[in-house]
Amino acid sequence: MQIKMKYSAQLKREAGISEELVDLQPDQSFDHLLATIANQHSIGFRNVIFDDQNSRRKSLLIIQNGRQVNSEETLKLNNGDEILLMSPIAGG
Amino acid sequence: MTVLSNKEKAVYAWQFTVPGFGEEGQKKLKESSVLVSRVGGLGSVVAYELAAAGVGKLVLAHAGNVKESDLNRQLLMTDDWLGKPRVASARKRLLELNPRLDIEIIPENINEHNAADIVSKSDLIVDCAPLFQERFLMNKEAVNQNKPLVDCAMYELEAQIITIIPGESACLSCLYPDWPEVWKREFPVFGAVSGTVACLGAMEAIKIISDLGEPLSGTLLTMDLRDMSFLRTNIKPLKHCPVCSHKF
Numbered sequence: 001m002q003i004k005m006k007y008s009a010q011l012k013r014e015a016g017i018s019e020e021l022v023d024l025q026p027d028q029s030f031d032h033l034l035a036t037i038a039n040q041h042s043i044g045f046r047n048v049i050f051d052d053q054n055s056r057r058k059s060l061l062i063i064q065n066g067r068q069v070n071s072e073e074t075l076k077l078n079n080g081d082e083i084l085l086m087s088p089i090a091g092g
Numbered sequence: 093m094t095v096l097s098n099k100e101k102a103v104y105a106w107q108f109t110v111p112g113f114g115e116e117g118q119k120k121l122k123e124s125s126v127l128v129s130r131v132g133g134l135g136s137v138v139a140y141e142l143a144a145a146g147v148g149k150l151v152l153a154h155a156g157n158v159k160e161s162d163l164n165r166q167l168l169m170t171d172d173w174l175g176k177p178r179v180a181s182a183r184k185r186l187l188e189l190n191p192r193l194d195i196e197i198i199p200e201n202i203n204e205h206n207a208a209d210i211v212s213k214s215d216l217i218v219d220c221a222p223l224f225q226e227r228f229l230m231n232k233e234a235v236n237q238n239k240p241l242v243d244c245a246m247y248e249l250e251a252q253i254i255t256i257i258p259g260e261s262a263c264l265s266c267l268y269p270d271w272p273e274v275w276k277r278e279f280p281v282f283g284a285v286s287g288t289v290a291c292l293g294a295m296e297a298i299k300i301i302s303d304l305g306e307p308l309s310g311t312l313l314t315m316d317l318r319d320m321s322f323l324r325t326n327i328k329p330l331k332h333c334p335v336c337s338h339k340f
């Protein structure tokens with residue numbers, strides 16, 4: 001399946017791109033997707049997504065096809081999904 | 093009962109004609125108090141717009157003195173005030189615009205010792221702090237004290253805003269359930285980006301105080317000014333939010 005990834009703020013800056021297409025096997029999970037993109041980009045990009053214990057940071061906002069998937073929910077991927085990852089910002 | 097003077101009626105005349113606002117809306121603004129913390133790139137413009145609109149009392153919290161690197165965005169700071177307290181410059185500039193205001197200045201940033209007291213001084217909070225530590229403290233106090241909080245933030249050419257109505261919408265800890273340790277205090281910034289989201293934040297405050305329109309309660313509005321794209325996303329309250337779940 002193919003997933004369209006979009007990135008904002010620090011994540012976009014680290015990736016150097018605002019969006020990309022990622023190909024996955026049909027049964028692959030969201031965690032697998034995050035590991036895949038983390039491997040394709042810089043260590044700074046990985047650090048925005050994962051903490052030192054390699055757990056996904058809950059402060060990363062996840063929007064699947066326009067709908068937020070919060071830290072109490074599980075994200076199930078579907079072919080053609082658009083996933084927006086927004087890194088936390090606090091600039092004044 | 094709040095009465096508007098002839099001078100106030102003249103100054104705010106062009107707002108009275110906004111449908112749904114009128115003289116009653118103006119009286120509500122005059123009776124209200126708003127905390128703006130801090131008054132940097134974002135908070136300066138929030139405070140300026142609220143002062144212009146006639147919010148009766150502004151509480152401004154910000155530590156430190158004006159630095160050269162403030163001047164590209166902190167529009168209440170001036171070159172002749174370098175090395176002197178930021179909040180004093182902010183107060184001076186706001187009173188030049190609107191001498192009818194009550195402005196309380198606090199030369200401190202929000203911390204765990206002063207947060208409850210500073211939040212208690214106002215009816216509504218516009219959160220413009222550059223550190224999550226301050227933002228989370230204000231969020232917690234706003235929820236505890238049942239006060240609406242408008243959270244505005246920016247990074248580079250991107251910005252976001254969400255309005256938190258305790259017991260109605262998700263709070264900042266619902267949005268960011270763990271510590272956003274990747275955030276750094278120094279960030280790329282144009283004043284015009286801070287100012288854009290600041291005007292939206294000021295408008296949210298005016299709307300909530302005067303019962304005008306629909307605030308962004310539970311909706312995160314994000315924008316990227318590189319391509320002028322705007323996105324609205326519903327943010328659900330967390331069932332187990334340590335800050336706000338007891339309000340639902």
Ligand SMILES: [Zn+2]
Nearest residue numbers: 263266333336
């Ligand atoms: Zn919450």
